[in-house]
Amino acid sequence: MKKPVLVIMAAGMGSRYGGLKQIDPVSDRGEIILDFSLYDAMMAGFKDAIFIIRKEHRKAFDELMRDRAGKHLNIKYAFQELTDLPDGYTVPEGREKPWGICHAVLSARKLIDGPFAVINADDYYGPDAFMKIYDFLSKSQEETAGGHGSSVGAAKPGDSEFRGRENEGRAENEYTFAMVGYKLSNTLTENGHVSRGICEVSSDGYLAGITERTKIMKKDGDIVFLGEDGETWEKVSPEATASMNFWGFTKHMIGEMEKAFPKFLDQIYLNDPLKGEYYLPTAVESLIDDGKATVRVLRSSDRWYGVTYKEDKPSVTAALRAMKDKGLYPEKLWL
Numbered sequence: 560m561k562k563p564v565l566v567i568m569a570a571g572m573g574s575r576y577g578g579l580k581q582i583d584p585v586s587d588r589g590e591i592i593l594d595f596s597l598y599d600a601m602m603a604g605f606k607d608a609i610f611i612i613r614k615e616h617r618k619a620f621d622e623l624m625r626d627r628a629g630k631h632l633n634i635k636y637a638f639q640e641l642t643d644l645p646d647g648y649t650v651p652e653g654r655e656k657p658w659g660i661c662h663a664v665l666s667a668r669k670l671i672d673g674p675f676a677v678i679n680a681d682d683y684y685g686p687d688a689f690m691k692i693y694d695f696l697s698k699s700q701e702e703t704a705g706g707h708g709s710s711v712g713a714a715k716p717g718d719s720e721f722r723g724r725e726n727e728g729r730a731e732n733e734y735t736f737a738m739v740g741y742k743l744s745n746t747l748t749e750n751g752h753v754s755r756g757i758c759e760v761s762s763d764g765y766l767a768g769i770t771e772r773t774k775i776m777k778k779d780g781d782i783v784f785l786g787e788d789g790e791t792w793e794k795v796s797p798e799a800t801a802s803m804n805f806w807g808f809t810k811h812m813i814g815e816m817e818k819a820f821p822k823f824l825d826q827i828y829l830n831d832p833l834k835g836e837y838y839l840p841t842a843v844e845s846l847i848d849d850g851k852a853t854v855r856v857l858r859s860s861d862r863w864y865g866v867t868y869k870e871d872k873p874s875v876t877a878a879l880r881a882m883k884d885k886g887l888y889p890e891k892l893w894l
């Protein structure tokens with residue numbers, strides 16, 4: 560069986576942050592957020608990591624990883640290229656922005672031949688998330704190889720019985736994916752508004768849908784988001800499940816994204832040729848709606864941290880310092 564591989568999205572520039580925040584130190588020992596994610600991944604069982612980067616950043620990542628995670632993990636690189644498109648498609652004149660996370664994952668399609676997890680390089684997810692996703696990917700592969708699933712037997716993608724069963728358990732197979740979900744209140748910043756995918760979760764713990772909410776923030780003791788009219792602030796529960804783009808897939812997801820990419824390109828060319836993106840949640844939802852896949856929601860008890868704005872950095876630094884003081888991490892991550 561193939562061991563799960565960690566795929567890291569590190570090709571973005573962090574426009575709101577103002578620079579390449581993926582390699583900007585956040586700890587008082589000069590560690591970056593990704594150091595903590597790689598450490599957590601290693602402790603969970605991951606042995607291999609694939610970095611999706613821009614070609615011009617290869618040297619910077621090489622130098623950074625060589626004496627850190629590179630001594631403990633097998634690291635490979637894939638380059639997200641704007642011109643990496645299906646036959647018959649070209650880059651619209653004036654477009655400079657890459658094609659989104661699905662396109663980034665497809666940049667590593669020749670390196671992925673088994674189960675894989677996807678994370679952002681500039682997000683802190685916590686050890687609980689990595690343990691849960693690694694355990695899920697490992698066990699689901701064992702169940703698939705053994706020819707059995709959970710209690711419902713032999714339902715297949717596309718069968719009417721594959722989706723919608725409440726309180727009975729569901730069949731686990733090569734189209735059973737996973738997403739780490741966080742309590743919304745554990746993902747917010749004190750320094751502005753954020754966008755979050757708010758998840759609808761079935762009673763048996765599967766993803767039923769994701770609604771993108773923009774301009775979520777704390778306001779007068781509540782958590783609110785800007786409504787569709789662009790004027791009204793609406794309340795959302797702090798206990799709501801938020802997706803922070805930490806996913807677990809079997810290798811079959813690569814083929815599904817490749818097949819669907821032309822369709823999404825057609826929509827992008829028509830509606831937003833210069834900035835439109837092939838979003839991972841959109842691709843996943845499409846498979847769920849078509850009855851091809853299910854997604855188990857793995858609820859994490861950890862707090863998510865990110866440096867969306869430069870003003871976020873001091874609080875993240877303090878949080879990581881506190882975790883070390885509590886013994887959650889060694890004083891020096893990489894020896």
